[in-house]
Amino acid sequence: MDPIEYLEELVSGNDLQILDSRIHQTGRSVYLKLVVDTPDGVTVDQLTSLHRRVTGDDKLCDLLEADEIRPEVTSPGVSAGLMKRWQYPRHIGQQLTVRLVGEEQDDGPASINGELLEAGENGIVLKTAESKKEFAWANIEKAQVVMHW
Numbered sequence: 341m342d343p344i345e346y347l348e349e350l351v352s353g354n355d356l357q358i359l360d361s362r363i364h365q366t367g368r369s370v371y372l373k374l375v376v377d378t379p380d381g382v383t384v385d386q387l388t389s390l391h392r393r394v395t396g397d398d399k400l401c402d403l404l405e406a407d408e409i410r411p412e413v414t415s416p417g418v419s420a421g422l423m424k425r426w427q428y429p430r431h432i433g434q435q436l437t438v439r440l441v442g443e444e445q446d447d448g449p450a451s452i453n454g455e456l457l458e459a460g461e462n463g464i465v466l467k468t469a470e471s472k473k474e475f476a477w478a479n480i481e482k483a484q485v486v487m488h489w
Contacts, residue, residue: 343403350397351376354390359416359423368407375416379426382415422483428459435486436466441479453486 344361351358351374360375372394376382394400394411401409422428422436439451454466454473463476464483 341403343400346400346403347374347394350393350400351390354386354393356382356386356390357424359420363404365404365406368405370404370406370409371412372404372409373412373414375414375420377416377424377427379430381430387413387415418485418487422485425459425477428456428464428483431485432456432459435488436483437486438464438466438475438483439481440475441481 343363347361348358356376356378358374359377360373362371362373364371374390374394376387376390378386391411391413394413395409397409401407416423422431434456435453436456437451437453452466452468452473452475454468456464457467457472458465463474464480465472465474
């Protein structure tokens with residue numbers, strides 16, 4: 341079994357999903373960064389529990405050929421953007437900036453701002469300044485929640 345497959349099993353046991361992982365090995369010491377999330381968001385307790393499971397996991401040490409694993413377990417944070425379809429529903433009612441696939445303007449890729457009204461099987465609905473607009477998943481390159489500080 342490869343280490344990433346094993347990590348996915350560990351993570352799924354905590355009802356989490358891996359969005360990103362990075363492994364950096366120096367000798368027999370491994371730095372492991374896991375970015376995890378759930379459809380409802382991730383709690384500090386979930387992050388702490390996963391950190392403890394990874395830190396003391398002998399099988400993971402064997403798979404990575406490591407004496408020590410130094411994990412960093414984190415949520416994606418506000419600047420990460422929406423990476424998976426299942427992340428959208430919890431942001432209904434919030435402002436998004438959506439970059440569209442294949443749409444270009446003179447100053448770069450086209451993006452549209454609006455309030456997320458719906459996120460479903462086929463795509464999303466945004467309320468823009470002009471109207472409601474639907475976007476199929478295939479037409480969305482990436483989306484970012486707009487934070488108002």
